[in-house]
Amino acid sequence: MAAATLVRRLGRSGVLPLCCRPPAWDRARGPPPSPLQPPGLPLAPCRSFSNNKIQVELDESSGVAMMKFKSPPVNSLSLEFLTEFSISLEKLENDRACRGVIITSALPKIFSSGLDITEMCGKSVEHYSEFWRAVQELWLRLYGSNLVTVAAVNGSSPAGGCLVALSCDYRIMADNPKFSIGLNEAQLGIVAPFWFKDTFVNIVGHRIAERSLQLGSLHPAPEAHRLGLVDELVPEEKLMEKAAAVMAQWLALPDHARQLTKTMMRKAVLDRLVAHREEDIKNFITFISKESIQKSLRMYMEMLKKKKS
Numbered sequence: 001m002a003a004a005t006l007v008r009r010l011g012r013s014g015v016l017p018l019c020c021r022p023p024a025w026d027r028a029r030g031p032p033p034s035p036l037q038p039p040g041l042p043l044a045p046c047r048s049f050s051n052n053k054i055q056v057e058l059d060e061s062s063g064v065a066m067m068k069f070k071s072p073p074v075n076s077l078s079l080e081f082l083t084e085f086s087i088s089l090e091k092l093e094n095d096r097a098c099r100g101v102i103i104t105s106a107l108p109k110i111f112s113s114g115l116d117i118t119e120m121c122g123k124s125v126e127h128y129s130e131f132w133r134a135v136q137e138l139w140l141r142l143y144g145s146n147l148v149t150v151a152a153v154n155g156s157s158p159a160g161g162c163l164v165a166l167s168c169d170y171r172i173m174a175d176n177p178k179f180s181i182g183l184n185e186a187q188l189g190i191v192a193p194f195w196f197k198d199t200f201v202n203i204v205g206h207r208i209a210e211r212s213l214q215l216g217s218l219h220p221a222p223e224a225h226r227l228g229l230v231d232e233l234v235p236e237e238k239l240m241e242k243a244a245a246v247m248a249q250w251l252a253l254p255d256h257a258r259q260l261t262k263t264m265m266r267k268a269v270l271d272r273l274v275a276h277r278e279e280d281i282k283n284f285i286t287f288i289s290k291e292s293i294q295k296s297l298r299m300y301m302e303m304l305k306k307k308k309s
């Protein structure tokens, strides 16, 4: 199906009506139905599953899932959130009807505030280990996903939130200078691990990543676009429409060719974490358990609270 047709059918909501289906490449499920299926015939339903943190709707006719973060106040990535996110991705990955996912937020002004800082404060070594394994798991799953992944960044997206967007195939951000995105770990007195850095470097290049990481910069949307951190800026009301258009463009290619190319581009970075996973967990525990780091995190949380009053 031509991208323009898919977009026209998607409309503003970004949810496909049930009368269109792009070619289902490489799926061992027989010949794909005609994309010109006349309206009015019984059609595949839109499947949805939801948990406390995330809502997912899969339009079986287009193969596109919409994943919305819905964990107020700021979609912080708690252990529960990370686990639900990984499970949702795994479900989609294993669903032969799904070829791509658009990731966005159901909350206004916030895509995700990054890792839940309270999960890294005053907890046991066992908890830190479980939490960090869940962060690794999510990244391995998202960065290594066979699906087409499009981030529709409709609000601020610091640190872990930025990593989620960086791990997708394409990033579209709402054109609002009040929304910022970046790996600001240094501002919290912590250090982004090598695989956050590798993901960032692969997108913006070494020099921009080095400066941005050292300064812990949060880039307002227009600057993030100039740096190549996000691929496109669009008015907020057009975000989902644009995400659907991009998805249609990427889905127009045969899955196997796109997937093998993605693997070729990302494998080295993924393999590096897989090879050093336990070491990375130990390193995280040692670092985060230091009293000086705990103090920095507590001060940062206090600063967030003071900012409100």
Ligand SMILES: CCCCCCC/C=C/C(=O)SCCNC(=O)CCNC(=O)[C@H](O)C(C)(C)COP(=O)(O)OP(=O)(O)OC[C@H]1O[C@@H](n2cnc3c(N)ncnc32)[C@H](O)[C@@H]1OP(=O)(O)O
Pocket (backbone or CB within 6 Å): 073, 074, 076, 110, 112, 113, 114, 115, 116, 117, 118, 156, 158, 159, 160, 161, 184, 185, 188, 190, 191, 192, 193, 283, 284, 287, 288, 301, 304, 305, 308
């Ligand atoms: C080898 C060692 C490796 C260690 C690597 C660790 C890698 C870490 C990655 C991370 O992701 S760390 C988290 C970084 N995140 C941030 O710096 C974002 C902090 N938050 C904000 O800047 C703002 O909250 C916001 C996202 C811009 C939203 O602003 P808004 O004004 O809309 O809301 P707030 O009033 O600030 O927040 C509401 C509420 O939420 C709490 N909160 C915000 N962010 C987090 C968070 N990341 N974790 C936990 N809690 C968070 C905030 O304190 C407020 O709480 P209450 O005061 O309402 O109780």
